[in-house]
Amino acid sequence: MVAPPDNDVLRAHGLHHTHGATVALADVSLDVREGEIFAVSGPRGSGKTTLLKCLSGQLVPTEGEIWFNGSPVHTLSSPSRERLRLDRFGWIDTEPHLVPELSAWENAALPLLLRGAGHRAAKYTAIEWLERLDVGMCARRRPGRLDQSQRQRVAIARALVTTPQVLFADEPTAPLHSADGTQVLRTLTTAARSHHITVVLATYDPKVAALADRTIALLDGRRSGAVPETAGASDEESRAACSLSV
């Protein structure tokens, strides 16, 4: 096993993973650099979710190595991987999965409260993030009174509220209308860039992948080529595209 270079926050080498008889990943290797927006593109069923789950410690690959900040993840025990996820990673799903009985700010504050933060400090930080994501005015509303784009922004605030080192986003804008999706995604990437959060983003949409600094493509669980660097939008472009107050 070889430790990764210093500027790689994540490195995967020779990943294989099977779900029962289905091969989801076959010999996938990649490096993710600190602070970049890294996209994993590919059609449905190509292995994107499985790859993100392996990289974030939710799944242990059948074969291969994963390194985070120069330390192996694939050899960690289940409680240690759980701890790593809580302390260092954020996760945004395709669907927001908010708690319906809680207001937007209470949903966004949940990770802080679970970590033992005081109620007042957690509320303050959660509302700050909701404002950055242009949903500050919805802070007291429950998810049932929010539209889909607002609910996804609350889920993004919940993922960012702990300022994770790496944010994993699994097709976070797939259910949104195209214009909404682009706006939400630009807001997400701008927030991540301004807080030096590394983003690993799975998407089947080439327009979404174009917002990234680097993109790899998967097909049937294998790397199928790479999009050249600098294909993504510049920091300034991302900043200009939304009213984020960071």
Ligand SMILES: Nc1ncnc2c1ncn2[C@@H]1O[C@H](COP(=O)(O)OP(=O)(O)OP(=O)(O)O)[C@@H](O)[C@H]1O
């Ligand atoms: N829990 C599971 N049990 C069995 N097969 C699975 C499971 N999860 C994924 N698969 C299969 O593994 C392969 C890769 O799935 P994965 O969800 O990682 O791909 P994906 O690119 O994220 O697709 P999608 O965009 O549809 O989520 C697919 O063939 C899928 O059917």
